[in-house]
Amino acid sequence: MEVASVTTIREPAASELSGKTTGKPLVKLQATDVNFFYGSFQALHGISLDIRERRITALIGPSGCGKSTFLRTLNRISETIRQTRMEGQITLDGEDIQKLDVTNLRRRVGMVFQRPNPFPKSIFDNVAYGVRINGLHRNRSLKEIVERSLNRAALWEEVKDKLHDSALALSGGQQQRLCIARALAVDPEVLLLDEPCSSLDPIATAKIEDLLFNLKDQCTIVIVTHNMQQAARIADETGFFLMGKLIEFDRTDVMFKKPSKKETEDYITGRFG
């Protein structure tokens, strides 16, 4: 199997961008030859790819292909699993993330998980949590930060009159947007999302997608999704993982119109396996 080694994406022609900025986006996160092991099992094989600033990058592939593992290496949350080991290098704005303070790294690179996981606290306290423990509200009122984050997560209008009610009383879609608001409250530069819509109905999914689309002006987004149509709808670039390898990484429209690897074509057209 031919595997993409160092994968960078050609710049689209100005005509293809149809009015978007033609300035070259910077590389926010860069993975170089990343291997990852769970004990003796190698889950990632030589992954190299550039995640560009203020773009949405989608990672797709069948279960167990390594896409979530790769996502978790980007803010070193993978280190919380015992007996794991990473090789290779990941940089954030050119700095090796292994050399960064891990708490600070995770503040800069926020994460939202598959199942909404609000804390058993009020809506307000959920969003304020990270801000409080990071002591980030010295110059701004906590209320302002909470309102702004809930607004950015497109949830404010639905919860503004019940900020002190339990977050657990919200619907699944609202809980997931609350988790996004909580992640946004500490102003992350990158937002990692692991299947954020898998337990949501189409209306809640559409709201999250619109939200991500609007957020990308301020934040770099990496999303792992099983839903290929979701990747097609929202991502600027898409990477296809298979058996721990990055098979293909390209502009999303290229991936869904004419992928260059047969494995990608087989997967996205459902002829896989």
Next chain:
Amino acid sequence: MRHFAVELEELNQALLGMGALVESSIHCSVQALVNRDERMARRVIEDEIRINQMELDIDARVTRLLALNQPVAGDLRLLIIALKINTDLERMGDLAVNIAERAISLAKVPLVKPLIDTPRMASLVEDMLHSSLDAFVKRDAALAEKVLPADDEVDSIRDNIYSELLEVMQNNPSVVPSAIHLMFVARNLERIADHTTNIAEDVIFLVRGIDIRHHVAQERLSH
């Protein structure tokens, strides 16, 4: 095989079925003209109803497949070109009917001149259509590419036919009505060749994922 793949194959077959009928209509319309065979011409006219029905059927299939399966990559390209090929084939069917109608009119009057260029042009056009459909079946972009230059040859034969008929009309105005029929036959064959070229370009898009239509237009402009 997955259900979607089965339905795509059925669509493929439906397009080929329509292609075969259109090929036969074009062939028979020109044979009816050459052999002054009114019965054959009427058969072409009758077959138009079937071609139209096939067009509706293929459009409905594609619409349903697009709505229900959200196809991507090669599947998406197939469905896009299926719609285009469908339209091209139906128009070719209409043009064949027009030739057949003119064959009926011409069968009732003496020949203006021996038909040499028209059957030659028809045979070239039929070869083009056959190769385009063959390229579609085999997903062979190189074969499709070979179809494209033949269009220029068809245009050149049409121009010959026009000037020859013009001369005939100038020498003998009484044959103008018949000569005009023959000019339209040449024009219809040339239009059929254009639709055939469209199909060949669609096959290239299907196989390679690139749209060559405007490159060709640019090249022709720069020549």
